[in-house]
Amino acid sequence: MKRLSAKPTVYLIDGSNFSLRFWERSSGAKPDELEREFLSWLCEAARTETLRASCFRVVFDGPWRKPAASGPSITVYYSESEPADEMLAERGYFMQTEGIRAIIVTSDNGLRDRAAAEGIKTMNCETFQRLADSELRKETR
Numbered sequence: 001m002k003r004l005s006a007k008p009t010v011y012l013i014d015g016s017n018f019s020l021r022f023w024e025r026s027s028g029a030k031p032d033e034l035e036r037e038f039l040s041w042l043c044e045a046a047r048t049e050t051l052r053a054s055c056f057r058v059v060f061d062g063p064w065r066k067p068a069a070s071g072p073s074i075t076v077y078y079s080e081s082e083p084a085d086e087m088l089a090e091r092g093y094f095m096q097t098e099g100i101r102a103i104i105v106t107s108d109n110g111l112r113d114r115a116a117a118e119g120i121k122t123m124n125c126e127t128f129q130r131l132a133d134s135e136l137r138k139e140t141r
Contacts (some may be wrong), residue, residue, distance in 0.1 A: 001123065003132045007055040010095055013042075013090050015060040015076070018125045020109055032065060043071040045132040047070075048139055057091065059084040085111045092120040101135035 019038035020031070042058070045051055055073045064078045079087050079091050092115055095102035104115050107125040115122045 001127055001131065004050050006050045006053065006080075006137060007101060008055075009058045010100055010102040012092050012095075012102055012104045013053060013056055013058045014084060014088060014104070014108060014111065014125070015058040015063075016084060017106050017108055018058075018129075019060075021125050031140045034093075037061060039070050039074070039076070042074060042132075045136060046071050046073050048132070048135040051132065059087050085114075089118070089120075093118050096120050109138055 015038065016031075019034045021041055035052065042056060046054070048063065052073075054108070055075070057075050057077065059077045059079055061079050061084045063080055070076060077087065085106075085108065088111060091100055092104045096119060103121045103123050103127045104111065105123050105125060106112060112122045112124070
């Protein structure tokens with residue numbers, strides 16, 4: 001994939017997987033700090049011209065905790081006792097059956113394989129971050 005589509009899309013993001021994958025070496029930051037940093041980055045990316053029409057459903061593993069401030073197109077969920085993968089797969093399947101354009105963003109190969117078997121589109125975290133960073137760079141020129 002060379003760029004993100006400007007078509008309205010629901011991005012179902014594996015928040016724990018994404019935030020830990022990219023910011024785990026971030027000066028020994030704690031998981032809640034990593035989540036805040038990730039959500040801050042996502043908020044900026046969501047305001048780009050390409051992603052402005054989309055919305056983002058971020059699911060973190062574990063119990064509820066106070067999320068960082070986010071934008072109007074970002075909703076944060078906590079899986080509580082259910083695995084975040086279950087929530088993401090169920091929501092992706094529901095959206096697909098309702099004809100809603102949705103993509104699960106995760107680097108969890110098991111979840112990506114499961115989603116693909118159901119016909120749900122996926123994108124790994126690295127690709128999403130690279131493409132979103134490219135959109136951010138375009139807007140700072």
